[in-house]
Amino acid sequence: MKILVTGANGQLGRETVLILRASSHDVVALTRQELDLSKTDQIAECIASHRADWVINCAAYTQVDKAESEPELASLVNRDAAQAVAEGVHSYGGKLLHVSTDYVFDGTQSHAYSESDTTHPLGIYGKTKLEGEQATLKLMPDAIILRTAWVYGIHGHNFVKTILRLIAERDELSVVDDQIGTPSWTADIAQAMLALIEKEAKGIFHFTDEGVTSWFDFAVAIRETGKNQGFPIKAAKICPIPSKNYPTPAPRPAFTVLSKEKIRGILGYDIPHWQDSLQSMLKKLKDSTLI
Template identity: 65%
Template sequence: MTILVTGAKGQLGREAVLALQADGEAFISIGRDELDFSQPAQVAEAIADYSADWVINCAAYTQVDKAEEERELAFTVNRDAARAVAEGVKRSGGHLLHVSTDFIFGGEQSRPYKESDATNPLGVYGQSKLEGEQAIREVLPEALILRTAWVYGAHGHNFVKTILRLAAEREELRVVDDQIGAPSWTSDIVKAMRVLIKNEATGTYQFSNEGVASWYDFAMEIVAGAKRAGFPVVAETIRPIPTEDFPLPAKRPAYSVMSKVKIRGMLDYQIPHWRESLYRMLKQQSGSQA
């Protein structure tokens, strides 16, 4: 079996490539340099030509705030190129695993969102990802869509790496405490992907680590874990603030925790709590910096 990973230089794509490489799997990795997802007309043909058994589509426009200004580009990459990937997979007779996001939900609920719950994106990024899901379903109804949230890992830009940098520079941090979600470590996401692919799953699934947190909770644990792992930390105070005190161009859902009941039934192991996975990531990072 050959697996093609798109967006292979991003934080999730890179993690997928390293896992496949470590396990000796046959894979093809393509990044932005090899295939420009802002040019969807080229994408379908390229994907079909690779003729992979599975395509893991990690390629996406993920700059949530910048998407408010670059609306056309966000929809081109997240909707039109996603459709093109599905078209290419359909032509070659393979299978597709497409990565989506919790930002397709509006945050009105106070219980975890099920895969079947109504969507209500609050910004361009979420809307473009939702329309990407819909475009894929139109072309390839049996595609596997995996929604995840608050993604962090060793590669690329993410909240954990931002907090590590700020905690080494500032004595006080101010972090939003009224947005609730669930962090997801790239290593755990990729592990779940591999199980879904092995079982030739179809339809929509949702994955994050266990537990819930506010960004403030997450930041507190990052700093505490960083100290234990030996990172340089000068931050002594982390202050919780409301969203209105930290205005950004894109509106975020106040609550975007997703139900994992469906994917738990597929996995043959317990999903780790986000605190456990965060500390494992920090220990790995501290070791790589030693």
């Protein structure tokens, strides 16, 4: 299949391109240089010119806190550009998978969010991502919307790489322990997206790795797993703190565990536990030059 990936320089986009190519698909990888999503009038034509069987839209304005002071740019990329991508795909009869986020929820629920649960984003990033979902589905009701969460991988910037750097530099660090969710390795997300498109799925799906944790417990696991794999460790202590002691411009949902019941029925394989995937990712990172 010919598959076009936007945001091909981002952490999920890069991994997706590698995994699709390893599965012998013909991949068109578009970075910001080839497709600037802030120039919305050029997007549909660019997308349509490639006539890919599938388009996977991994590009997004992902700076959750900065979005609070740049709402226009966040809307332009996450809502207007998402709509323009859908227009481009729709114009020639292609298929679309659009990536979205757990931040469409407000985190007040105490059991895993299903695809039909009420959305209520707390900040600009989540609001614009939700509007992007809605614009996509309005034009292409058969598109796949894949909501994922707590994304990390060997490419780009993420929590795992930040914690690895901090534990090598500092004696002590503090991490919030009252935000609960599930880390998701980009390789696992990309594999799930490949399965969804190969099976021609339609509609909204949730995907994360298995398990539930807090950012604090995730940080401790990064330190312990990193130590076992020979990463440099200085910080002897990681302290749990409440979110109120770590104020951020954008409020964060307290609980965004996503139910994977729907996607399990499609995937046909066991979703990896986040601890196993963390181990695999750190090994891959250690073997690479990307630390």
